[in-house]
Amino acid sequence: MFRTGHIVQNSSRNARVASKFTRKLAVLAAAVAFTGAAYSAKAQNDLLYDWRAVNAATTPLNGTFVPAPFVTNATAATVAPTLPANQTANPGRAAVKVVEPLTPANIALIFGGANAGKVNYAFYDLEGANAAQFPTQATSTKAASPGIFVGNFRMFPGSGDTSGPTSGPDIGTYLASGANMANEDLYPGHGSYKNPAQVGGGTSSAPNIRSALFTLPIERASFVTANLPSGHKHIPYVNRFNNFGNAALQNSGNQFVPGATANTANQMLSRGDFSALVAHYRARGANGVHLLDGGVVGYTQTQFEQDARDGFQFAPFASIFNGGGAKLATLDTVSNVDGQTRDNEATGVVFSGVYSLSQNKLALLVSNLDNGSHTIDFPNKIGNMNVVASSADRTVIAGGHKLLEFTGSGTQWNLTNAAYVFSSTDADRNGVGVPEPMAMAGASLFAMTMLFRRRRAR
Numbered sequence: 001m002f003r004t005g006h007i008v009q010n011s012s013r014n015a016r017v018a019s020k021f022t023r024k025l026a027v028l029a030a031a032v033a034f035t036g037a038a039y040s041a042k043a044q045n046d047l048l049y050d051w052r053a054v055n056a057a058t059t060p061l062n063g064t065f066v067p068a069p070f071v072t073n074a075t076a077a078t079v080a081p082t083l084p085a086n087q088t089a090n091p092g093r094a095a096v097k098v099v100e101p102l103t104p105a106n107i108a109l110i111f112g113g114a115n116a117g118k119v120n121y122a123f124y125d126l127e128g129a130n131a132a133q134f135p136t137q138a139t140s141t142k143a144a145s146p147g148i149f150v151g152n153f154r155m156f157p158g159s160g161d162t163s164g165p166t167s168g169p170d171i172g173t174y175l176a177s178g179a180n181m182a183n184e185d186l187y188p189g190h191g192s193y194k195n196p197a198q199v200g201g202g203t204s205s206a207p208n209i210r211s212a213l214f215t216l217p218i219e220r221a222s223f224v225t226a227n228l229p230s231g232h233k234h235i236p237y238v239n240r241f242n243n244f245g246n247a248a249l250q251n252s253g254n255q256f257v258p259g260a261t262a263n264t265a266n267q268m269l270s271r272g273d274f275s276a277l278v279a280h281y282r283a284r285g286a287n288g289v290h291l292l293d294g295g296v297v298g299y300t301q302t303q304f305e306q307d308a309r310d311g312f313q314f315a316p317f318a319s320i321f322n323g324g325g326a327k328l329a330t331l332d333t334v335s336n337v338d339g340q341t342r343d344n345e346a347t348g349v350v351f352s353g354v355y356s357l358s359q360n361k362l363a364l365l366v367s368n369l370d371n372g373s374h375t376i377d378f379p380n381k382i383g384n385m386n387v388v389a390s391s392a393d394r395t396v397i398a399g400g401h402k403l404l405e406f407t408g409s410g411t412q413w414n415l416t417n418a419a420y421v422f423s424s425t426d427a428d429r430n431g432v433g434v435p436e437p438m439a440m441a442g443a444s445l446f447a448m449t450m451l452f453r454r455r456r457a458r
Helices: 015-035 076-089 104-111 128-144 171-177 209-227 271-283 301-312 315-323 445-457
Strands: 047-050 095-098 121-124 149-152 288-291 326-328 334-337 340-343 349-356 361-368 374-377 385-388 401-409 412-420
Touching: 047 121, 047 301, 076 104, 104 128, 121 128, 128 149, 128 171, 209 271, 209 349, 271 301, 271 315, 271 349, 271 361, 271 401, 288 301, 315 326, 315 349, 315 361, 334 349, 349 374, 385 401
Parallel strands: 047 288, 095 121, 121 149, 385 412
Antiparallel strands: 326 349, 334 340, 334 374, 349 361, 361 401, 401 412
């Protein structure tokens, strides 16, 4: 069952609201895995952003990814006149990135007056000493532009999340912040996640490094979806790798070099693994993703956007989302593997999926980042229908990502297709991983400055 975890109450002004919400979560979370969480999305509304994409010239997949300019108090007057055109080019998806607390006058200039409604998403990045100002900034931004979605980096409702060595912000903290958009950090290798035993002193039960890199961010995303209040958006920051703040995954200076130390060969996530990871995020409730910088030496911005797009717009999932009546198949962080029910983290195996009763379609993606083959059993019912698939079809090779597609008939989901996916792009698991922002290539000078500013803020 989905683990709601131990809820630690805080003393914020929203503690009682959070307590009530998390009690409801404990009752409802188990039902999510078996009945699906109502969720639908249209392809044209995919909310895909890139921290380095500030205009069309710096957005390799312009038209798929939405450029969003940086806003500071010094640049507000320059950015403000460009916002109506951004809305015309990206209706309903226009965004800005705010990297310092704005004055009331500049909040009004960017989000109010003639620009009211011209910005749909405000991605704040207020960290360190500036973080305390986010609630005031969020309240003022929403007042200037009703209907806007506002979030801050690493502000998310994480009650119950066990992906890290310590807990992140809980639901009370999130509610008190004024955010109505969750922007958690899904950074494989980051210091906010547990490490496996292979790097020494790790507290994760993962069977190898790459499985920890894969399953733990999925776990965090799942808890965010389960906690997120109705009507809020879920757009995490994502990377293929980012070992910032994690000395355990820095085995050559500040780099992670697969094979440089024992038990590290073939343990980086490949490009295909990253696409699969993003597909899992969408099938677990993410409305979009916000890319950072890739985190692998030689990994270009174009490749990064392509791989994220391929995952988020994974055709078997996208066709169900676009066809109406789409629901999530599971938010479970445990599954039955080889006849035993265990954490996804402990097995290195995770499945996610989407279904629609009106379309009579179910698509499941099963990923196995362990070193050996595994056979998975699905819940007795998904959408109140039995899942029928042979043991051979439910077996996934080491390092494989397997798509299983079903058609509904009566009370059963009958398998119509089984195929390995996401292996043709690039299966190399020996890329050199680096902390942000060292993998940057081709970013504008201002964007580079903002990336370095984010890193210092942590």
